[in-house]
Amino acid sequence: MAVGFDQYHEPAAELPHETRTFARLCASLTEEAEAIGWYEQRLAVEPDRGAKDIMRDAQGEEFKHFCMDLEFLLRRTPLWREIAEGILFTDGDIVEHGEEAEEEAVEGEASRGAPLSGSESLGIGALREP
Amino acid sequence: MSHLLREHAPITQAGWSLLDDEARERLAPALAARKLVDFAGPRGWAHSATNLGRAERIADAPEGIVAATRRVLPLVEARAPFSVARSELADADRGAEDVDFEELDSAAHRIAVAENAAVFHGWGAAAISGIAETTTHDTIALGEDCERYPRHVAVAVDTLRGVGIDGPYGLALGPDAHTRVLETSQHGGYPLLEHLREILGGPLVWAPGVEGAVVLSVGGGHFLFESGEDLSIGYESHDAESVQLYLEESFSFRIATPEAAVALTP
Secondary structure (H helix, E strand, O other): OOOOOOOOOOOHHHOOHHHHHHHHHHHHHHHHHHHHHHHHHHHHHOOOHHHHHHHHHHHHHHHHHHHHHHHHHHHHOHHHHHHHHHHOOOOOOHHHHHHHHHHHHHHHHHHHOOOOOOOOOOOOOOOOOO | OOOOOHHHOOOOHHHHHHHHHHHHHHHHHHOOHHHOOEEEOOOOOOOOEEEEEEEEEEOOOOOOOOEEEEEEEEOEEEEEEEEEEHHHHHHHHHOOOOOOOHHHHHHHHHHHHHHHHHHHHOEHHHOEOOHHHHOOOOOEEOOOOHHHHHHHHHHHHHHHHHOOOOOOEEEEEOHHHHHHHHHOEOHHHOEHHHHHHHHHOOOEEEOOOOOOEEEEEOOOOOEEEEEOOOOEEEEEEEOOOEEEEEEEEEEEEEEOOHHHEEEEEO
C-alpha cells in the first residue's frame, strides 16, 4: 500500500535528515492546531456536561502537543525563535511587535553569520560578542 | 544532496547529530579570530572570491576600447580529514556516553589553529595577509614576566588610540602566554586576567595558532573575515572498520586598517 508523505514538497530522498524531521514536526504542529479548532467547535455545540469535560481534557492534551512541537521547531530555528520571542507573551499591538521582531531578528542574524537556508554546516558563524 | 555527501555515509541521524555536536563543542573555544574580527557570510560553497572593489587596467585591449580586470581575493578551502570507527558509531546508537571521537577533536583543533594562524600571521600561498605581519606599528616584546603584561598591553592600546583607532580593544593571546596569565595574580591577589580586560575594554581570548599576542580594535570595519561555506562535516569514504570524514570550510581574510592592531612577540 502506498504511504502518503504529504509533508514533503520536494523529493524526500533529496532532503537532509534534519529537514525531514523539521517537516514532520511542522505537519504535526498543523494537526495539533486543527484538533484544537475541532474541539473548540464541538465544545461550542455539545450540551452534555460530562461529554464536554472529556473534550476539554482532550483539547488540553492538544494544547500540550502543539506547544511541544512548537518549542522543538523554535529550538532548531534560531531566527524563528528570536522573532517568536518578540511576539509571544507580550501585551499591545501584535502586528507592530511582529514587524519589529522580524526586522531586529533578520538584521541580527546577518551580523551573526547564521547558516544559509538548507545548509548542513555546523552553524558556528560569528563568535564576537555584540 | 550537497557536496558534503553526508547521505552516502553509513551514519545514522543520531550519529550525525552526535558528530556535529562534538565538533561544535571543540571548535567554539578555539576559534579565536571569529571572536575578534568582523565576520561576513556564510555565502555558500559556490562563492569563490571576495570583491575588492578594485580594477587593473588591461594594456592590450582592442582598438578604441578601454578595459580593466576586476581584482578579487580568492577564497581558500581548508579541510581537516579524520576517521571514526564504525564500532564507536554503533555504540553511540546504542546509547553509549563515552564515544571515542579523538580524531574528530584533533581535526577540530587543527582547522581552528589554521584559521587563527591565517588571520593573525597570514597564509602566503592562500594570498592571505595576517594582522601581526601587516601592522604599521612597532612590535612589543611580550617576554615571560607576566607582571609586565599590563604595561605592554597598555602601551599597545595607547598606540592605537594615538593614531585615532577607537576601541573597544581585544587581545588574542597565544596558548603559552594565556596559561601564564591565568596562573598569575598580581599584588593583592587581583587576577591578571581581569586587569588586562579593564585596560582593553574588550575581550581577551585564548588563541591557539597565535605566536605571542595581538592587541587590536574590535570596533568593526578593520579586519574582515568572509566565510563561503562555514565549518561543516563531510563524507569521504568508508570500509568495514571505519568512516573517513572531514571538517571543511572556505574563507578569505583581508585587512582594511593595518594600523588598527599592535603585535606582541613572544
